[in-house]
Amino acid sequence: MARILAIDYGTKRTGLAVTDELQIIASGLTTVNTKELIEFLKDYTNSEAVELFLVGEPKQMDNSASESEIHIMKFLEALKKEIPSIPIKRVDERFTSKMAFQTMIDSGLKKNQRKNKALIDEISATLILQSYLYSK
Template sequence: MGRIVAIDYGLKRTGLAVTDDLQIIASGLTTVATSELMSFLKDYTQKETIELFLVGEPKQMDNSPSESEKHIAPFIKKLEKAFPSIEIKRVDERFTSKMAFQTMIDSGLKKQQRKNKALVDEISATLILQSYLYSK
């Protein structure tokens, strides 16, 4: 059984989260500059066995795709081409950024620490992954 990697894709930064080998626990992995994302994933997949990529699917309240979907679709095509043997699934990511920010508040992070957008992206990816694990 391989790990699951969740991807909270953004124009500047992308948050990543990963499961353990048994796919029980979701943990934040890192946040990388989106321009370096593919090379990071290539390196990571050489070190770890990845069974599934979960890519956040931003939606409007009426369930229609959000504006950022036009940037995510080309990324998914690249991902499919670079990793043809790894399955890709989409997960609704509505409210994950707000939930990530609330998680930071609830965990007692100071106001200055909560301004760390990279941390918000990583927590968002973790929330995407956790929601998928709950739904399994």
């Protein structure tokens, strides 16, 4: 089996998480400067087998698209063009940032460490991936 790679897209930073090869465990991979994201994904998929990109879909409480969806759609077009062999699936990502912050508190990270927005993005991607794995 190949890995599933989750993407918590942001206009500045993007959090990434990945499964193990058996698709059992979701782990944070890294946070990447969004301008370097496509290049990072190309390099990663050249060295690791990835069968699916899982991209967070931010929605409002009324189920309408969030403002950031415009940026995500542009990214998805570029991703499909650059890495057409890997399918993309969207997953509702409502509350993942709040859940990521709570996870940091629950795990005992100090207040100073909880200000690390890159870590929040990576944990958010992990939560998106974990929820997908639970639903499978």
